[in-house]
Amino acid sequence: MLERDIRPFTTGRKAWLFSDxxxxxxxxxxxxxxxxxxxxxxxxxxxxxxxxxxxxxQRGADADISDLLPFNVATPPDVLLTFP
Known part of the structure; x- marks a missing residue:
């Protein structure tokens, strides 16, 4: 499980070398x-x-956007993903 979670970071490592x-x-x-x-x-x-x-x-520059964080977004049950 841990290896799967860090895979995006190890995959992106080469791309990060080109962050200007x-x-x-x-x-x-x-x-x-x-x-x-x-x-x-x-x-x-x-x-x-x-x-x-x-x-x-659609929101102002000083608007509160905390409702747009992933853990605050309500998703319908058919959109939920399951991970092994």
Missing amino acids: SVAGAKASAIIYSLMLTCRACNVEPYTYLLRVLTELP
Whole structure:
């Protein structure tokens, strides 16, 4: 189980060598963190990103976006994933 959870990081390690800036590396780390949080919360990542990327532009710069975090997103039961 642990090996499966760290596989995205080991796969991305070579890609991180080409992060041209600290901001780019930080953005990659945020995306990996969000995707693994989706997985831990049984939220389908593509559906989650689609929802977040359509709702974020409609909110103000100072708006509270904590409801868009993966563990706060309510998903219908048919969208839930199960992991062995």
